[in-house]
Amino acid sequence: MSFLHSVRDIFRGRAMGTAGLIWLCVILFAALAAPWIAPFDPLDIDPVNRLTEPGWPHLFGTDHYGRDTFSRCIYGARMTMLIGLGSVAFALVTGGAVGMLSAYFTRLGNFLMRGIDVLMAFPALLLALVLMTLLERSVVNTIIVIGIVYATTTARILFGMTLKLKREVFIDAAVCSGAGHGSILFRHILPNLISPLLVQASFIFAFAQLQAAALDFLGLGLPPEVPSWGNMLSESRIYVTRAPWLLLYPGLLIILSVFSMNMVGDAMRDSMDPRFKDDIAGV
Amino acid sequence: MSAAPLLQVEDLKTHFFLGTARPFGSGRRLLKAVDGVSFSIGAGEVLSLVGESGCGKSTVGRTLTRLETASGGTARLDGREILSLSQAEFRPLRREIQMIFQDPFASLNPRLTIEQTLAEPLRIHGLAQTRTEARALIAETLQLVGLDPKVMERYPHEFSGGQRQRIGIARVMILKPRLVIADEAVSALDVSIQAQVLNLIKDLQRDSGVSMLFISHDLGVVRHISDRVAVMYLGRIVEIGTRADIFDRPSHPYTRLLLSSIPRIVPGRKRVEDLGEPANAASPPSGCAFHPRCKFATDICRTTQPPAHAVDTGHLSACHHIEALQKDLA
Ligand SMILES: Nc1ncnc2c1ncn2[C@@H]1O[C@H](COP(=O)(O)OP(=O)(O)O)[C@@H](O)[C@H]1O
Ligand SMILES: [Mg+2]
Numbered sequence: 001m002s003f004l005h006s007v008r009d010i011f012r013g014r015a016m017g018t019a020g021l022i023w024l025c026v027i028l029f030a031a032l033a034a035p036w037i038a039p040f041d042p043l044d045i046d047p048v049n050r051l052t053e054p055g056w057p058h059l060f061g062t063d064h065y066g067r068d069t070f071s072r073c074i075y076g077a078r079m080t081m082l083i084g085l086g087s088v089a090f091a092l093v094t095g096g097a098v099g100m101l102s103a104y105f106t107r108l109g110n111f112l113m114r115g116i117d118v119l120m121a122f123p124a125l126l127l128a129l130v131l132m133t134l135l136e137r138s139v140v141n142t143i144i145v146i147g148i149v150y151a152t153t154t155a156r157i158l159f160g161m162t163l164k165l166k167r168e169v170f171i172d173a174a175v176c177s178g179a180g181h182g183s184i185l186f187r188h189i190l191p192n193l194i195s196p197l198l199v200q201a202s203f204i205f206a207f208a209q210l211q212a213a214a215l216d217f218l219g220l221g222l223p224p225e226v227p228s229w230g231n232m233l234s235e236s237r238i239y240v241t242r243a244p245w246l247l248l249y250p251g252l253l254i255i256l257s258v259f260s261m262n263m264v265g266d267a268m269r270d271s272m273d274p275r276f277k278d279d280i281a282g283v
Numbered sequence: 284m285s286a287a288p289l290l291q292v293e294d295l296k297t298h299f300f301l302g303t304a305r306p307f308g309s310g311r312r313l314l315k316a317v318d319g320v321s322f323s324i325g326a327g328e329v330l331s332l333v334g335e336s337g338c339g340k341s342t343v344g345r346t347l348t349r350l351e352t353a354s355g356g357t358a359r360l361d362g363r364e365i366l367s368l369s370q371a372e373f374r375p376l377r378r379e380i381q382m383i384f385q386d387p388f389a390s391l392n393p394r395l396t397i398e399q400t401l402a403e404p405l406r407i408h409g410l411a412q413t414r415t416e417a418r419a420l421i422a423e424t425l426q427l428v429g430l431d432p433k434v435m436e437r438y439p440h441e442f443s444g445g446q447r448q449r450i451g452i453a454r455v456m457i458l459k460p461r462l463v464i465a466d467e468a469v470s471a472l473d474v475s476i477q478a479q480v481l482n483l484i485k486d487l488q489r490d491s492g493v494s495m496l497f498i499s500h501d502l503g504v505v506r507h508i509s510d511r512v513a514v515m516y517l518g519r520i521v522e523i524g525t526r527a528d529i530f531d532r533p534s535h536p537y538t539r540l541l542l543s544s545i546p547r548i549v550p551g552r553k554r555v556e557d558l559g560e561p562a563n564a565a566s567p568p569s570g571c572a573f574h575p576r577c578k579f580a581t582d583i584c585r586t587t588q589p590p591a592h593a594v595d596t597g598h599l600s601a602c603h604h605i606e607a608l609q610k611d612l613a
Contacts, residue, residue, distance in 0.1 A: 169389035172350050177404035177454065178377040187403075191394040 010271045017267025020260035027257055030077040040068035042075040042227045051243045061245045063236060072227040073249055079228035080209060080257060083143055087208040088201045090147025095154030096197065102155070103162035104185060113159060119152045128211055132220040142221050146211050150204045161196060165189050195272045202265035206258045213254050229254050288323035289361060289494045290347075290462055295320040296355035297339075297346045301565065314565050316342040318518035319356070324462065329488060329495040331505040333541065334515035337564060340498045341385075343515075344464040347496070348382050349373050360462070378408045381460040383484075385467040387447035391439040397450055398435035401425075404458050424457040425450075429483060445476035449483065456487060463488070464496045469504065481508065503545045506530060511597075514538045517562050517572040520591075524598035534600040534608055536577045571603065579604045579611075 011018045030037065039057065046066030054061040060069035098116065102109030119127060128149050135141040165171065166189070174188050215221030216230025217237075224231060229250035236246030297317040316339045324330045332340050345351045346366070347358055353366045365376060384390040391400060401421045402411070411417035422432035428449040439447060448468065455463055468484060469477040485508050488495050499505050505512060512529040514522045514537060522535035533539045562568060568575050574584040583603050591599040602608065 169384050169386055170392040172345075173382075173384060173390050173451070173454065174392070174403065175350060176348055176377060176382050177458075178374050178407040179403065180374070183403075183407075187395075188392055192392075 010268055014267040014270070016263040020263030020267070023256060023260040024264065027077045027253075028081060030074050031081040034074050034078050038068075038071035038074045040071040042067060042072040043225070044068070051239065051246075053243075054245050060249045061243065063232075063243070063246055064239060069232070069246060069249055072232060073229070073253060075227040076229040076232065076250060076253065079139075079222065079226060080212075080253075082139065083146065083212045083222075083228075084205045084208050084261075086139075086143035087146035087150065087212075088204050090143060091150035091154050091204050091208075092197060092201055094147065095151030096158050096193075098151070099155035099158030100162045100185065100189065100193070103159045103166060104181070104189070109159070113155070116152050116155045116159075119148075120156065124149050124207070124211065125214055128215060129218070129220060132215055137221065137223045139222060139226070142212060142215060145215075146208045149211065150208065154200055154204070157196070157200060158193065161193060162189060165192055195268075199265055199268045199272060202261055202268060206261035206265065209254060209258045209261065287362065289326045289328075290324040290496075291359045292323065292343075292347070292356070293321045293358075294356040295343065295346060295353060295358060295366075297342050297351050298354040312565060315518050315567070316564060317346065320515070320518070320520050321356075322513050322520060322523060324494045324496060326461075326494055327492040328510045329497055329508055331497040331499060331509035331512045332515055333499055333502050333505050333512060335541075336500050338515045339518045339564065340500070340515055341466050344382060344466045344496060344498055348377075348380055348464060375408070378404075378458045379461045381455040381458055381463050383448075383451055383455055383463065383465040383468045386471050387444050387451055388471075390451050391447055393439055396436060396438055397421075397425075400439075400450070401435065401454055401457055404454060408458060410458070420457060421453075424453045427456060427487070428453045444472050445480055448472060448480050452480075452484065452487070456491070459491070460493060462494045462496065464498065466498045467500065468497075470499065470501070477504070484508070501545075502530075502541050514541065517564055517567050519572070519601065520599075521573065521602070522598075522600045524594070528595065528598040532594070532598070534594045534598065534605055535602050536579055536604075536608065537573050538600075539608075540576070571601075579607055 011021060039059075044067060046062065049058070049062050049066045050064055052058055052062045052066075054069075058068050058070065060073060062068055063072075098112055102112045122130070128145050131145040131148060132141070135145065171184060171188055174184055179188070212221055212228070213230035213233065216228055217234045219234060222228050222231055224235070232250040233247055233254075236243065239246055295317055296315070296319055299314045299316055301312045301314050318339075320339075320343060322330060332343060334340055342351060346353050349365070349368075349370065356366065357364050358366050360376065360379065363376075365373060365380075368376070395403075398418065398421055401424065402414075402417045405411040405417050405420060411420055418435070421435055425432045425434060430446065430449050430453070434442070434446075434450075439450070442450065448471075452468075465484060469480050472480060481504065484497075487493075488508075497505065497508055506526070509526050511523065511525050513520045514529065514535065516537050522529065522533070522538045524532075524534075528534075529538060530542070533542055562572055562575065570586045571577070571580070571584045571589050574580040577584065579602075581603070587603070589601045589603045591601045592605055594600050594605060
């Protein structure tokens with residue numbers, strides 16, 4: 001109940017954020033219900049009906065193997081959600097732990113944060129490319145690589161916020177009560193970081209989409225047979241003049257989803273604790 | 284106090300490094316926030332520590348609760364040295380030395396209910412085995428500080444400053460400590476509720492017989508609560524004595540300056556001296572740190588730090604010109 005209340009408080013009066021949230025719910029629904037709502041098997045090859053224009057029964061047309069673009073877009077939502085949630089979880093858990101512990105244990109922090117600085121010296125896409133060339137193309141590896149890229153920014157942001165929280169008087173008071181490191185970190189610091197973490201998560205989700213699409217497009221992300229929006233763009237790029245719909249639909253879906261996630265992030269940032277607003281400037 | 288004191292602090296020093304170290308050469312300056320402070324507090328006694336803002340009062344309190352690390356000196360609680368203990372060794376002793384913080388809006392975790400905040404010290408020190416037991420103790424303590432036990436379900440933002448400070452006091456008293464350090468416990472409150480909270484602290488202290496280090500920049504507040512008073516200036520105690528010593532027979536020019544700045548505390552005494560420019564702890568004056576603001580200052584004050592002279596038993600003043608001062612008062 002209180003969760004629903006806070007969702008209402010965040011999105012009330014924020015039209016763009018609400019629209020973004022609705023769109024994401026649609027994507028989430030498509031991802032979960034893909035086998036029931038997709039009219040065709042996304043992998044079914046039909047050489048007779050290659051590159052048909054959008055119409056009936058192929059709403060978004062077919063690709064060069066005759067696969068149904070609409071069904072592939074729906075299954076692509078699965079990949080979008082999987083990669084997005086996976087890399088967000090990876091980035092928040094690893095980056096969050098590194099940032100929080102570094103700020104709390106300063107000696108360890110000096111060491112760890114220098115490592116983060118080195119990783120951050122690479123542009124995000126370059127870092128992902130370098131890591132991806134070392135690994136096989138797979139869903140898990142894509143999640144890990146994108147997760148690592150955004151773990152660095154998460155670590156930086158949480159480092160700053162934890163440093164601030166550490167100086168709060170209520171932390172001194174907890175120490176005086178006899179609280180140990182574990183209790184200070186998990187009872188007093190972490191709960192105060194939840195809302196900035198959620199905002200951070202929504203921005204990472206948005207950027208992870210772009211990153212994943214870029215990796216797929218460059219042939220370094222998900223294996224080519226996986227129906228993801230990025231792979232669809234990559235495979236169809238040579239047909240751009242003959243069958244532009246092959247790029248139009250997945251491209252639109254990527255843009256809409258990234259934009260929606262950013263709008264949700266903005267709404268959450270605007271409604272949160274003013275103390276931390278400066279820290280979250282986007283990824 | 285004839286019996287051995289509860290707390291005996293000797294030559295306490297807390298120095299801070301300012302700025303960040305530069306990679307080459309030493310760019311760090313030393314700030315001697317507390318520089319050789321000695322005092323004792325007997326069982327059931329209230330010692331007040333007064334002085335202008337920035338003179339190091341909070342640092343004394345924070346060093347004794349091990350929130351800051353002492354650079355030198357000793358502090359014995361019941362004969363046991365506490366400054367050289369590791370944090371782990373000191374943890375069980377935290378129950379005995381508790382601190383009330385100045386800012387009631389910052390000292391409570393906004394994410395925890397009052398029950399969670401008050402249960403934490405009970406759990407850590409093993410004073411309640413079950414939640415029911417804890418809630419009973421919390422209810423009792425909340426009543427003690429003048430709050431309805433029902434408030435334990437609520438979050439800090441639902442309370443006023445005065446109520447929050449009562450919760451902060453409850454967090455301290457629930458542990459039945461032997462020494463309470465109250466750092467400007469009422470300074471952040473509205474004037475209208477300062478007296479209420481001050482009376483609460485005084486009553487709790489008297490009823491429980493707890494010893495207290497009462498820190499304040501305001502001699503007016505200190506007057507009603509102290510048995511003895513220590514006056515601090517730039518990291519040192521310049522005068523210490525009983526309440527009557529300090530208020531009726533002040534024997535340091537700085538104490539007189541502070542007294543003269545309290546409105547109407549001594550009827551008839553004119554406000555002759557201005558408070559003047561407070562000195563900076565980062566670059567203290569030579570000799571007696573107070574000499575640039577002192578009308579009695581002579582050459583010796585500019586070169587030599589005055590030792591503590593006994594004006595009377597238990598009444599010490601660190602001034603080169605005690606005789607001249609006493610003539611001036613007469
Ligand atoms: N953690 C710290 N690091 C550096 N300087 C500090 C620190 N804490 C206090 N100081 C400095 O020590 C001096 C004394 O501060 P404080 O004990 O807070 O004074 P008071 O409580 O009497 O106002 C001040 O100059 C303050 O800036
Ligand atoms: Mg202070």
